[in-house]
Amino acid sequence: METSSDCEAMDPDALQAAERFFDAAPPLSGESDVIAQLKAFVYKQNRSEKGRPIVCVTSGGTTVPLERRCVRFIDNFSAGNRGAASTEFFLKSGYAVIFLSRTGSVQPFCRDLPERPLLDCLETAPDGSLHARPQYEQTVLSALKAHSTVVADGTLLHLHFTTLFEYLQMLGLVGSLLEGFGKRAFFYLAAAVSDFYVPWETMHEHKIQSAGGPLAMELCNVPKMIPLLRRRWAPEAFVVSFKLETDMGMLMQKAKGALLKNGVHAVVANELHTRKDKVVIIEAAGETVLTRDSRDEDIEEKIVGHLTQRHRLYLKHGNGRERASDQAAPQSI
Numbered sequence: 001m002e003t004s005s006d007c008e009a010m011d012p013d014a015l016q017a018a019e020r021f022f023d024a025a026p027p028l029s030g031e032s033d034v035i036a037q038l039k040a041f042v043y044k045q046n047r048s049e050k051g052r053p054i055v056c057v058t059s060g061g062t063t064v065p066l067e068r069r070c071v072r073f074i075d076n077f078s079a080g081n082r083g084a085a086s087t088e089f090f091l092k093s094g095y096a097v098i099f100l101s102r103t104g105s106v107q108p109f110c111r112d113l114p115e116r117p118l119l120d121c122l123e124t125a126p127d128g129s130l131h132a133r134p135q136y137e138q139t140v141l142s143a144l145k146a147h148s149t150v151v152a153d154g155t156l157l158h159l160h161f162t163t164l165f166e167y168l169q170m171l172g173l174v175g176s177l178l179e180g181f182g183k184r185a186f187f188y189l190a191a192a193v194s195d196f197y198v199p200w201e202t203m204h205e206h207k208i209q210s211a212g213g214p215l216a217m218e219l220c221n222v223p224k225m226i227p228l229l230r231r232r233w234a235p236e237a238f239v240v241s242f243k244l245e246t247d248m249g250m251l252m253q254k255a256k257g258a259l260l261k262n263g264v265h266a267v268v269a270n271e272l273h274t275r276k277d278k279v280v281i282i283e284a285a286g287e288t289v290l291t292r293d294s295r296d297e298d299i300e301e302k303i304v305g306h307l308t309q310r311h312r313l314y315l316k317h318g319n320g321r322e323r324a325s326d327q328a329a330p331q332s333i
């Protein structure tokens with residue numbers, strides 16, 4: 001049986017810092033609408049006869065506003081490919097998905113479409129009717145089919161964030177609403193979340209003026225929210241976090257540290273420039289190296305395949321954090 005012992009060992013200061021962050025954050029705009037959408041989705045999945053598992057996939061980068069009436073912000077590289085591709089594979093594996101993604105980032109089933117899908121993919125015939133351009137016909141057809149299937153099944157909920165505040169507040173809402181799913185809930189935290197921010201209470205109200213000379217600003221550390229997810233929001237859920245570094249030497253050390261420190265079930269370690277070709281999944285049982293064999297392949301299929309298998313084991317028995325001696329040997333795939 002899963003106990004909360006892993007979580008109880010967590011640093012109380014980290015929990016307090018996370019709570020302080022929320023107390024000081026600006027109110028989430030459209031919060032009641034987000035809650036209503038989530039409740040309706042969760043209600044629907046709970047009524048599903050198959051007892052479908054549910055995963056929250058987070059995707060894309062968070063912005064860090066520098067002004068309350070925001071003109072300027074800090075952003076990061078994440079395009080949201082990983083989250084969008086993973087969502088497609090979770091849906092194929094029978095999961096319901098809450099896709100919490102950055103506004104404007106890559107969306108499921110749209111990865112092969114051009115950047116301006118409507119303008120580039122479609123054309124009008126002489127009679128004025130609308131058609132897909134021949135070179136995009138297959139891509140548009142398969143995107144439409146896949147999308148219509150999930151719409152008909154009601155298994156995909158899109159939620160969008162832009163700022164760090166919105167992301168963390170929405171993650172908190174999803175976490176609390178999925179508590180009732182117990183072990184059936186899965187968090188796949190692929191979003192690139194800022195580690196630094198300007199607290200709301202010290203943030204400039206208006207556009208920062210350049211007349212004052214060079215700008216010096218101090219950014220504070222964003223508290224890690226995974227302890228709160230593991231301890232308060234959804235203690236029984238299966239949680240997988242991601243670790244990104246640009247220094248390979250540091251990557252493995254930090255990913256292993258994150259597994260122990262945050263009490264998550266697995267950490268997916270990836271390096272910025274090789275992230276589409278290779279990841280290492282770190283679990284209490286050991287390490288699994290996953291690689292992409294060809295450009296036509298999505299490494300996310302292997303990541304999701306591996307982790308859904310681990311989630312199934314977790315649902316069946318155990319706490320999902322077994323040691324190497326309890327599980328099949330670590331492997332390269």
Ligand code: PMT
Nearest residue numbers: 078079080081082189190192193222224225226241242244
């Ligand atoms: O979007 P793509 O371009 O396809 O790229 C995918 C990806 C590289 C962004 C993805 O695979 C990935 O690695 N995502 C996590 C990047 C990241 O934020 O790494 P991190 O080491 O800063 O954070 C580690 C974990 O802590 C993350 O799971 C994050 O959700 C979590 N976190 C981060 C900050 C914070 N304040 N609280 C958190 O809980």
